[in-house]
Amino acid sequence: MKKNIGSKLALYPTPLVVVGAMVNGKPNWTLVGHLGIIGHDQVMVSMSDAHYSNQGIRDTKALSINIVDEVMLQKADYAGCVSGTKEDKSELFAYHIADDGAPMIDASPVSMACTVEDVYKTEGFESFICKIAATYADESVLDSSGRLDYNILKPVLFEMPTYQYLKTGEVLGKCMSMGKEEN
Template structure:
């Protein structure tokens, strides 16, 4: 039997990402896990209003979204604990500037360069609608058909309800295939 636990968003875990922006001519990083896919070429970042990162996204209309790997967890968590308003986070990661002039973390196994399309405003959050323009992936995590192999990429997941970082698990079935067995049940 299920128990009603209230109005709890129960869709975690989500990928842990580091959003890279330039704010007031300085590179800044923000740990963001409220991220979603809203089409085959677009994503949404939901960031609490007043965050320093939001200024950079609004100012430049471009941003990088860098997946966090296990060897980045300490640094990733740190940039989520401090604000760029008072702490210079530009040296936390080695990075290079991408084609859209956004900072891309060298250590991140997958990074997307995005353009701002729109901002959906809610009470406490700026929801940035972004078009993915370039996706950079470590070659070891690309399979023979040119697709990202997440078993090799091993992104870190964020689970808000328990405040933990998780790793991805095993493959349990193939999408658009396992359902063919339904009539055999």
């Protein structure tokens, strides 16, 4: 029998990302572990409403989602330790500006330029509903068909209850084929 542990969020781990936004004419970087897929071309990025980056996202209607790998983990963690209200984080990462105006981290193996379509507010949080305008990937993390290869990419995962970073693991099987073996 399962034990009721309360109304705990049990959908972790999630991919760890650094969100980039222009705030007062400068890039700002925020570590984010709350995001979700809401369609094939739409995502939701949920951030504490106290984050400095939120102001820029609301003003410009643009943000970037930069997947964190082990190589950039220490700088990404730092982006989450320091507020943009207290320290200028604009030079923390080498970057370029996407067509939509969002700063994109050059060291991130995969970055998505997003335009904000809506903002959903809950107590203490702003969730930005975004359309993916473009996805940029290092060729080193693509397979021979040009698709992302997560066996190579190996994004860092964030696990909320223990505040730990995890490595992605091994492949367990092929989706939509394992169940067919049951019959």
